[in-house]
Amino acid sequence: MAKLDFELPEDLKKFRIKAREFALKEITPEFAQKYDREETFPEELRKKAYASGLVDYSNPWSVLILQEEFCRVDAGTGICAVSGFFGLETIQLFGNEEQKAKYVPMVTTGKAMMGLAVTEPSAGSDVAGIKTMATKSGDYYTLNGAKMFITNGQLADFLVTLTRTSPQTEKRHHGLSLLIVETGTEGITRNKLHEKLGVRATNTAEIVLNDVKVPTKNLIGEEGKGFYYVMTFFDISRIYTAIQAVGIAQGALDRVLDYVFAQGMENLKEETVMIIGEMEMRVEAARLLTYSAASRLFQLNPDPKLTSSAKAFGSETAVWVTEKAMEITGLQGLSGDLERFFRDAKIMDIWEGTSEVEKLTIARTMFREMMKEFLGEKGGVKA
Amino acid sequence: MSSEEYQLLRSSVREFAQKNIEGMSAKIERDGLRPETIAAMAAQGFLGAMVPSELGGTGLDERGYMIVLEELARVSPSAAVKVLIANSLYAPLAMATEKGKETLKDVASAKANATVVHTSLLEGYREQTGVAVVNSRAQGVKDYVLNSDAKLIILAANGAPGDLILVMGGVEPLNDQTRLGFRGLRFSSVKVDSGDIEVLGQNGPGRLDEALNGMDLGVAAIALGITAGAVAKAIDYSKGRTTFGHPLKDYQPVAFSLSSLRAEEEMLRTFMYSEGLTGAAKAMARVKSTQLARDATKQALQVHGGYGYFGDFGVEKFYRDAMALPLLFSRGAKDMQRLSQAVFESKAGFM
Numbered sequence: 001m002a003k004l005d006f007e008l009p010e011d012l013k014k015f016r017i018k019a020r021e022f023a024l025k026e027i028t029p030e031f032a033q034k035y036d037r038e039e040t041f042p043e044e045l046r047k048k049a050y051a052s053g054l055v056d057y058s059n060p061w062s063v064l065i066l067q068e069e070f071c072r073v074d075a076g077t078g079i080c081a082v083s084g085f086f087g088l089e090t091i092q093l094f095g096n097e098e099q100k101a102k103y104v105p106m107v108t109t110g111k112a113m114m115g116l117a118v119t120e121p122s123a124g125s126d127v128a129g130i131k132t133m134a135t136k137s138g139d140y141y142t143l144n145g146a147k148m149f150i151t152n153g154q155l156a157d158f159l160v161t162l163t164r165t166s167p168q169t170e171k172r173h174h175g176l177s178l179l180i181v182e183t184g185t186e187g188i189t190r191n192k193l194h195e196k197l198g199v200r201a202t203n204t205a206e207i208v209l210n211d212v213k214v215p216t217k218n219l220i221g222e223e224g225k226g227f228y229y230v231m232t233f234f235d236i237s238r239i240y241t242a243i244q245a246v247g248i249a250q251g252a253l254d255r256v257l258d259y260v261f262a263q264g265m266e267n268l269k270e271e272t273v274m275i276i277g278e279m280e281m282r283v284e285a286a287r288l289l290t291y292s293a294a295s296r297l298f299q300l301n302p303d304p305k306l307t308s309s310a311k312a313f314g315s316e317t318a319v320w321v322t323e324k325a326m327e328i329t330g331l332q333g334l335s336g337d338l339e340r341f342f343r344d345a346k347i348m349d350i351w352e353g354t355s356e357v358e359k360l361t362i363a364r365t366m367f368r369e370m371m372k373e374f375l376g377e378k379g380g381v382k383a
Numbered sequence: 384m385s386s387e388e389y390q391l392l393r394s395s396v397r398e399f400a401q402k403n404i405e406g407m408s409a410k411i412e413r414d415g416l417r418p419e420t421i422a423a424m425a426a427q428g429f430l431g432a433m434v435p436s437e438l439g440g441t442g443l444d445e446r447g448y449m450i451v452l453e454e455l456a457r458v459s460p461s462a463a464v465k466v467l468i469a470n471s472l473y474a475p476l477a478m479a480t481e482k483g484k485e486t487l488k489d490v491a492s493a494k495a496n497a498t499v500v501h502t503s504l505l506e507g508y509r510e511q512t513g514v515a516v517v518n519s520r521a522q523g524v525k526d527y528v529l530n531s532d533a534k535l536i537i538l539a540a541n542g543a544p545g546d547l548i549l550v551m552g553g554v555e556p557l558n559d560q561t562r563l564g565f566r567g568l569r570f571s572s573v574k575v576d577s578g579d580i581e582v583l584g585q586n587g588p589g590r591l592d593e594a595l596n597g598m599d600l601g602v603a604a605i606a607l608g609i610t611a612g613a614v615a616k617a618i619d620y621s622k623g624r625t626t627f628g629h630p631l632k633d634y635q636p637v638a639f640s641l642s643s644l645r646a647e648e649e650m651l652r653t654f655m656y657s658e659g660l661t662g663a664a665k666a667m668a669r670v671k672s673t674q675l676a677r678d679a680t681k682q683a684l685q686v687h688g689g690y691g692y693f694g695d696f697g698v699e700k701f702y703r704d705a706m707a708l709p710l711l712f713s714r715g716a717k718d719m720q721r722l723s724q725a726v727f728e729s730k731a732g733f734m
Contacts, residue, residue: 033561124688126626149689195413195694197684197702259507269716270734323677326563326706327715330507331527334710335570339563342706347692349685356636356685 006288008065015054015062019069022052023078029337032074035201036340039194041155042077042201049081050110057085057108060298064243068287071247072254075344076201079244083202086151087116087160089236090178094221094229103158103180115152117161117181117207118230120145125357127162128172128227132209134163134179136216141165141179143187143212151351153205154190158182161209162226176226180218187212198343235302238311238352242290245314245348249283249321252341259329272328279321286310286317305365312358315348384447389656392447396454399427405458411567412700416461421493424462429455431491433470439488440474446656449604456608457615460704461567463605467712468530471598472499476537476547476590479583483549486535497535500573501591502527506715512572513541514550520578521550524557529711531556531571538575539587547587553577564707566700595714596721599665602712603655603672606705610648610676613683613701617641620687620696637686644679651675663725670722673713676705 008016026045035042049055056062063082070078085107091099106112123129132145143163150159159181166175183190189208196204221229256276260268293310296303322342326333333339349355384392403423404411411420424430432448434440443451448470456463469490476499477483477490489495502508505527514523525538536550557572584590618641621631631637655668680702684691691698709715716732723732 037561119689122625124626129627193693195409197692197694197699271716319681323706326710328506330710330715331502331505332507332509334507334564334707335527335560335562339561342563343703346681346684346702350689350692354685354688 006291008061008291012061012065016065016069019054019066020072022049022054023070023073027070027073027077032077032201032337032340035077035080037200039196039200041203042080045077046081046084046110055082055110057088061294064239064290064294067240068243068247068250071244072251074251075244075248075341076199078247079199080201080203083152084110084113086237087114087233090116090160090220090229090233091180093232094178094225095180098217099180099220106157112157113152113155115150115156115159116230116233117147117150117153117159119148119150121148121206124148125354127230128168128176130162130164130176132161132163133167134165134177134214136165139216140213141216141219143179143181143209143214145209147207147209149193149351150205150207152203153207154192155203156183159207160220162230165223165226173227175224176230177223178220178226178229179214180220181209181212181214182218185212185214197346198340199347234353235304235307236297238307238358239290239294239297241348241352242286242293242307242310242314245311245318245345246283246287246290248318248341248345248348249279249286249314252318252322252325252338252345253279253283255333255338255341256325256328259332275324275328279324282317283321286314289313303365305362308353308358308361308365311352312355312362315345315355318345318348321345384444389446389450392443393450393454396427396429396451397457399423400454400458400462404455404462408459408697408700409694411459411461412694413566415569416459416465416567420462421465421496424455424466425491425493428491429466430469430493431474431487432466434474434487434491438478438484439491441491445600449600449655452601452604453608453611456605457612459567460605460609460701460708461565463608464565464708464712465530465568467598467601467605468498471601472501472594473497473535473537475594475597476583477535477549479547479590480581482581483583486549486551490535495535496530496533498528498530498533498537499591499594500525500528500536500538501595502529502711503539504588504591504595504714505711507710514538514548514575515541516546516548516580519580520576521548521553521580522576524572524574526572527560527570528556528573529565529570530568531573532569536573536575537583539591542587544586544588546585547583547590549581549583550575550577551579551581553579562707563710564700564704565711566703595712598712599669600655600660602708603651603665603668606669606672606676606708607648607651607655609701609705609708610644610651610672610679613676613680613698613705614641614644614648616696616698616701617683617686618645620690631686640682641686644675644682647675648679661725663722666718666722666725669713670718673705673709676701676708680705 120130134141134143161181165177187210191206193204290310293306322345428441431440432443436442452463490497512524539545553576555574562570624631684702690696
């Protein structure tokens with residue numbers, strides 16, 4: 001009989017325990033609160049996480065579990081500790097050997113940090129609407145434009161940057177390219193953005209590019225294909241957002257259970273008991289959906305509708321569970337750890353594609369599949 | 384007051400709020416309400432809105448008071464909560480004695496900052512400290528005090544049940560604590576050491592309970608203001624922001640969700656400001672209005688995308704305050720029980 005085994009293998013179960021122990025030891029409530037309040041990046045935590053050997057990019061399942069367990073303790077500092085690689089897959093999948101040799105190891109060892117610069121002040125969900133322009137002349141592109149809400153923006157040693165390399169035409173997804181931009185290059189200004197609602201330890205910046213010269217050898221893959229590379233990347237990164245959201249939701253549920261035990265189970269009313277049941281139901285569903293999407297991805301056979309489902313469902317779960325956790329714990333949630341979980345959760349609904357974008361992706365992927373079936377493989381329907 | 388007078392009051396409060404508060408609402412979140420803003424609110428008569436004029440107040444009726452709260456909350460929920468504490472908690476409790484009444488004109492004029500420690504009645508309260516009265520002297524520490532840099536503090540003293548006392552001086556706020564909402568007001572423990580006290584009555588917790596139940600419409604009005612402020616911002620934003628070549632408002636999910644929230648906002652407003660509301664109707668207004676504020680602020684933030692997540696756009700504070708409002712001024716299950724009692728005409732929903 002066919003077997004659908006939803007258990008993680010033993011080595012990952014053991015890894016989960018280690019990741020949780022590390023997070024509980026290093027990210028105390030006081031630590032998380034301090035970085036949240038001060039809006040600063042916990043560089044020493046990131047270094048410790050790498051030194052501990054827990055951050056292992058050769059094993060994507062371990063990266064997934066690590067993010068889940070870190071966010072379960074604190075999303076803000078937890079994400080900082082393991083997101084120095086943000087955008088790396090664009091180089092791994094589409095970069096040439098020289099680029100891989102130069103940029104991948106420095107990030108996977110934690111020596112350097114990187115970021116992905118796609119969003120612009122006037123183009124968020126509408127990725128193809130970006131205006132940053134790169135003009136080629138000899139061995140260089142000259143970049144002009146501005147990038148917005150860039151995670152790791154101020155700290156990154158290089159930014160994989162989406163830019164127009166030819167003017168926008170009817171086919172607006174064409175003419176976009178990905179360039180590796182080293183942040184020490186002249187003409188780059190990076191401004192840290194302050195006063196985020198949540199994940200306040202993470203570094204978010206606005207990047208202004210003013211006649212920035214980037215060698216043509218820093219072009220990732222082919223010129224004009226950047227949009228498709230970025231979309232492929234989002235199908236990967238959304239898995240990580242989904243698991244961050246699962247971690248936040250699980251962490252909120254942990255705290256609710258602690259609270260009701262401390263209050264005395266004999267005082268529990270049915271309304272609260274049912275909500276706790278529903279919290280567990282949603283968290284487990286979000287986790288399974290995410291693992292299922294991750295499993296497809298890690299076997300190099302990603303399913304965009306599964307990935308986007310995991311991301312949107314996970315985010316909505318994190319928001320819902322943290323809201324209910326606030327209601328149950330009242331004053332303690334308001335003045336303790338949980339209020340931070342509530343604030344952190346909301347970004348999951350927004351970054352890496354809003355829940356609205358995810359739902360469009362899910363439906364459009366299905367429509368494409370239907371069309372393909374209807375027209376046959378030679379029907380000429382392009383992705 | 385005639386409906387024209389209510390309309391006039393609304394436009395004058397709105398004008399005041401736009402002129403004096405809106406521009407600095409982000410600063411209020413960072414650094415707290417400034418003394419000059421509080422003084423300006425007092426000069427308008429907001430801090431003594433519901434206090435009878437013979438006691439130094441403005442003597443507004445409940446509907447006029449709701450207008451003040453709603454319009455202030457539209458730009459700064461912290462400013463509205465400041466008014467709520469003075470009028471819905473402090474004033475009715477202080478009015479129990481002559482000496483208490485005498486303090487009201489100073490509260491109305493912002494000469495004395497006043498607060499009430501009601502948080503011991505809320506979900507999640509954990510008794511760790513308390514204030515005891517020994518030989519006519521109040522001493523101890525009270526936790527979870529909102530607007531804690533007050534000189535006049537009403538609290539329930541230790542005991543079973545302890546008296547409700549008014550402490551006049553000798554109150555020191557301790558370190559500011561983390562909290563989700565109403566960052567314009569200080570939130571901390573306070574240390575009390577004072578011989579200047581007035582007993583306002585026996586059974587402190589019972590009196591605080593009555594005061595909390597009595598403020599249904601005040602809480603509902605602030606929630607409505609939060610809804611109105613957040614939805615208006617989202618509507619404005621969705622007219623100006625374009626994506627995929629069209630303004631956000633052209634897309635059904637954006638237009639329909641915001642229109643539907645606006646419809647609920649308008650219906651609730653009509654209901655809340657109608658005459659002769661029963662106790663049950665007031666409880667309904669509180670429950671529905673606080674929930675609407677949470678739904679509306681969540682959607683308003685979402686419509687703003689990444690920008691909504693930052694303080695600059697002034698929408699994330701509504702999201703925080705909409706969650707903090709019921710946690711600090713409502714009592715979840717207890718309010719629902721009160722509503723259920725009215726609906727079922729007998730005790731209901733207690734298991």
